[in-house]
Amino acid sequence: MTTMDHLPHVQSGPALLDALRRKILSEDVELGVPLSEAQLAQEFEVSRTPIREALRQLQAEGLVEIRSKVGTFIREPDHREMAELFQIKGNLEGLAAGLLAQRGPVSELEALQANIEDSERAAEAGDAELYSRLVHEFHWTIVQGADNRKLVEHYSRLMNQLAYHRLVRTSLQQKGRIRASTGEHERVLEHIVGKDSMRAEMTMRQHVASSAASTMNEIALREGA
Amino acid sequence: MTTMDHLPHVQSGPALLDALRRKILSEDVELGVPLSEAQLAQEFEVSRTPIREALRQLQAEGLVEIRSKVGTFIREPDHREMAELFQIKGNLEGLAAGLLAQRGPVSELEALQANIEDSERAAEAGDAELYSRLVHEFHWTIVQGADNRKLVEHYSRLMNQLAYHRLVRTSLQQKGRIRASTGEHERVLEHIVGKDSMRAEMTMRQHVASSAASTMNEIALREGA
DNA sequence: GTCTTCTGTGTTGTATGCAACATGAGGATG
DNA sequence: CATCCTCATGTTGCATACAACACAGAAGAC
Known part of the structure; x- marks a missing residue:
């Protein structure tokens, strides 16, 4: 995919947040490291912006940890x-x-x-x-x-x-x-x-x-x- | 202000979040309605993007309520x-x-x-x-x-x-x-x-x-x- | 006078481009 | 051989442009 075709969004604001939360709470995601914004953007067929906003909310919920300029990681309680x-x-x-x-x-x-x-x-x-x-x-x-x-x-x-x-x-x-x-x-x-x-x-x-x-x-x- | 001069940000990510939270918790903000992103962006001398991200986090914290396409309002418990x-x-x-x-x-x-x-x-x-x-x-x-x-x-x-x-x-x-x-x-x-x-x-x-x-x-x- | 419709204005929602930085691999140097 | 330095790569951080929508107020129909 090169440019967004301005098609209707598959997931919008709150729906995207829920989808991301489910994805993270579900165990189908590699626990070690990933969760790159670009990757999620492709997967949900939206741009990075709404992904970023959703991730920030999930961080506020304590589900993920955003390490600046490094990446977003699933938070695991010790x-x-x-x-x-x-x-x-x-x-x-x-x-x-x-x-x-x-x-x-x-x-x-x-x-x-x-x-x-x-x-x-x-x-x-x-x-x-x-x-x-x-x-x-x-x-x-x-x-x-x-x-x-x-x-x-x-x-x-x-x-x-x-x-x-x-x-x-x-x-x-x-x-x-x-x-x-x-x-x-x-x-x-x-x-x-x-x-x-x-x-x-x-x-x-x-x-x-x-x-x-x-x-x-x-x-x-x-x-x- | 017309265009951002790419000067160093006065408040960055977490600092901006704190500043916004303090501003909202402080009583110097009109309780009725306002909190427009553009206005806050001017006040803190950043673009709308970081303001939006901070507001989303504050929504996750239960401090504000973002009504889509309408505006962001301070949440007041009844x-x-x-x-x-x-x-x-x-x-x-x-x-x-x-x-x-x-x-x-x-x-x-x-x-x-x-x-x-x-x-x-x-x-x-x-x-x-x-x-x-x-x-x-x-x-x-x-x-x-x-x-x-x-x-x-x-x-x-x-x-x-x-x-x-x-x-x-x-x-x-x-x-x-x-x-x-x-x-x-x-x-x-x-x-x-x-x-x-x-x-x-x-x-x-x-x-x-x-x-x-x-x-x-x-x-x-x-x-x- | 009342109701309906329409359009203007302001707001948020999203896409994209570029800058800044963290990280690790590889080579230079002692 | 160890250590430090350099830089290539990937990531997030931010600014901006534009699209989409909500709402209010005015204009019009009845």
């Missing part, structure tokens, strides 16, 4: 950062669980109950893929059920930084965790249904802490190999 | 958003206080003690300006003392969205709050020094809730006038 992010994750999800407990009977409660039942079936069937998807859905449902849009916003950013999708698969390798995790989910939901905000929060927080410990342990093992 | 943000603020600061309590004797504890003493003097002297600055410093010291960089990062974003600087002056108009606030600070510090992580967290959270309620009440009164 052990410390991951521990820090998990700490915040537990706190925010705890807040969400507590708020949800205070809301009374809303539709999210049924969704959570159904999720737990589906999770148990998936666990028995040994469908790890489905199970991890359900776990993700459980946590996310709680956060959205808190009825706090800003919380959803900040939580979303946090999860992006964690690159959580890359971890969930890992975290469930340990067979023992699955049963424990489901049990913890049940207890969290019990406290929520019982409108026990405090216990719901604390149980949720401990659940996240356990899950985080398991995940980070698994990652350490993998890196050691 | 009542609901403010309540939501305060809820998260309390939770994050609670987390920070709890973490700080677990750290043992670090330099931040002395800083907090000194801050309380200074605050009491400022309160007696009736220096509202100094007092509000010290309150801000107290909270910020706790967050930084948690030794969690990601927490600092997310907390910073949250505070920017709250446009907290515009509120602190308001929140302290109520004379009764000053004494109560200082007392709450003291109790928080007591629990931190006593390494009582749980009580430190809860006390901090309640303190933020009280402060938030007072602030939002004051704002409601002001808007009614």
Whole structure:
């Protein structure tokens, strides 16, 4: 391709940002180094300008790191950062669980109950893929059920930084965790249904802490190999 | 100005971003509407391109809202958003206080003690300006003392969205709050020094809730006038 | 008088060209 | 052989030109 033919843009502003974010969060991109603006411009069939703007936003979101005059790199949290992010994750999800407990009977409660039942079936069937998807859905449902849009916003950013999708698969390798995790989910939901905000929060927080410990342990093992 | 003379830039990338953020957070900008790219470009003596990139980042931070083909506007949280943000603020600061309590004797504890003493003097002297600055410093010291960089990062974003600087002056108009606030600070510090992580967290959270309620009440009164 | 339509003006959205710099490979030098 | 220097190459950073659109206000129809 030599010159842009001024054809209609395949992806415009916000759509391009989403596409780029998905591409980065997806694991189909070389983790080491690349992400050149020109290359992305070709791939998305736009000029470098909108690509640059999108990358700047992703940098503000903590997803990439732009080293001036060098290149744009996917940001990977190290052990410390991951521990820090998990700490915040537990706190925010705890807040969400507590708020949800205070809301009374809303539709999210049924969704959570159904999720737990589906999770148990998936666990028995040994469908790890489905199970991890359900776990993700459980946590996310709680956060959205808190009825706090800003919380959803900040939580979303946090999860992006964690690159959580890359971890969930890992975290469930340990067979023992699955049963424990489901049990913890049940207890969290019990406290929520019982409108026990405090216990719901604390149980949720401990659940996240356990899950985080398991995940980070698994990652350490993998890196050691 | 007609053409750029290719002189050295007065403000470059990150510096420009900071300058713009300060300008927006500072109250010297018309809240209603403006923020045209061309205008900012003239003011900072750069072309529109870096201005645009900075604005996109500020949008990602939640400080401004870019309405396509219309203009860039300073984002002002409404009542609901403010309540939501305060809820998260309390939770994050609670987390920070709890973490700080677990750290043992670090330099931040002395800083907090000194801050309380200074605050009491400022309160007696009736220096509202100094007092509000010290309150801000107290909270910020706790967050930084948690030794969690990601927490600092997310907390910073949250505070920017709250446009907290515009509120602190308001929140302290109520004379009764000053004494109560200082007392709450003291109790928080007591629990931190006593390494009582749980009580430190809860006390901090309640303190933020009280402060938030007072602030939002004051704002409601002001808007009614 | 009211509603509709149209056009002017200002804004952002994008493409492109060029300058500045970081980096690494290769040769010159001791 | 080691070290430093030079420069070729690729990248981002910025300035500019132009296109596309939103909105308001005026002109026109009824």
